Amino acid sequence: MWMDIHGHDSIAERFARTLRDGRLASTYLFVGPGGVGKRMFARRLAKCLLCTGTPATELEACDQCESCQLMDADNHPDLLEVGLLKDKRTLILEQFVGDDEHRNRAGLCHDISLKPYLGRHRVAVIDCADTFNNSTANALLKTLEEPPPRSVIILVGTSEARQLSTIRSRSQIVRFAPLEPAMLAQLLVENELVDNTQVAQTVSELAEGSLDQAVAMADEALWQVHTRAVELLNQPVIDSVKLAVMVHDYSNSAGKEAGPRRTALLQVLGLVARHYRRHLRAAPASPEVPRLLRRIDRCLDAEYQVDRNVHLQTVIQAWADDLARS
Structure with a gap:
């Protein structure tokens, strides 16, 4: 099990090979059911990419260097995270290019273009990629077409079909499979999300591989x-x-x-x-x-x-x- 993430060892091995071969892409699109660990995987991958205590060719994090400690504290200057704002149903333009007063001098597209402060890369994790609209996608398009040096962008969504073609065509697709029912039941009990083993087993059979759905159904x-x-x-x-x-x-x-x-x-x-x-x-x-x-x-x-x-x-x-x- 790679970095305490259940069910996605094959994807971790894919990234391990990519780093060993020096073929890290600039943009990845993670797709799969909700609640299977895509965003967690993206953050663990970012931690490995930003770690300064391990070789750049290894998919590992030392947990000791300043970069790893900042990641653990959710305070790393080279990790950029974008997701839905409160009461918003889509990603909004200001998150990518700044508000009117700071247009193109703030937002993710500006920040990802800066040189890394500590790590080897600048890494952006864009959650809820299903909610891009045309204006936000167009704002990100130039960055995807001409990615800044040492930048890695990871978009997290649920399916390829829900992505705008301009985003999908410029990303390497990484498909996350649903979690097995037995694994879901184990996670529910181990993390004290459900206090009844029988209930955990029942909802895990019905949740189609999604931990979020299993918790909701409980x-x-x-x-x-x-x-x-x-x-x-x-x-x-x-x-x-x-x-x-x-x-x-x-x-x-x-x-x-x-x-x-x-x-x-x-x-x-x-x-x-x-x-x-x-x-x-x-x-x-x-x-x-x-x-x-x-x-x-x-x-x-x-x-x-x-x-x-x-x-x-x-x-x-x-x-x-x-x-x-x-």
Whole structure:
């Protein structure tokens, strides 16, 4: 297990070979399910690249040098991190080129161009790469096309399909696989995220390799919604009104703020999509496959609408009606 990260030793070996061969790229795009350790891997990789106590050809960190100590303190001047700001649904232009007063004299594109202060590189980790819009992608484009010397940019997203073509085409893709259920259950128990071994095993089987999803599904309220939703979805005729009311009530229970309510709705939509994917995996030759695929696609469409701030009640009712008709 590389640097206490579960399940991605093959990717670590790939980077180890890259460093040994002196072929480190300037831009990587990490894709894979949420909650499998992509961002953690990116930060551990950054620590190795910035470490001054080990040879540049080795994927290791000494944990003793000033650079490693600053990394451990989350205070390294050569590590640049960008992610969603509070109450924002997309990465914004100011994060990359500065505000109007400091345009092109602040932001990630400016900072990554500076010479390293301590380490061998300047490393940028851009989280939530799925949320780039055209303006932010265009702001980053010149940096990706003409990367500064000794710079490494790591973008973290969930799938290639969600990346803008301008970003995807200029990045080396690194695909992270889902974690195995047994590993998920072990992580839940070891990190005291779940205090019941049986619950840990059950949610790990349903979480499709995502630790984030396993933790969310262990929540009693969400688990109750999952149970009731499965009962409705398994009926010959889906009661769309009852399904919509149940999901709407759960979303509203997250509070008055729009952000938590969207998150709650996305959790339910993800559970329903998983329900249909399990049926699909269990009977891949069934005549029901076209219907299952339509319903999975409808869940994904609803997730997209939530991400784009469509009115939640409208999303829920239209989604439930479409599932009942499909």
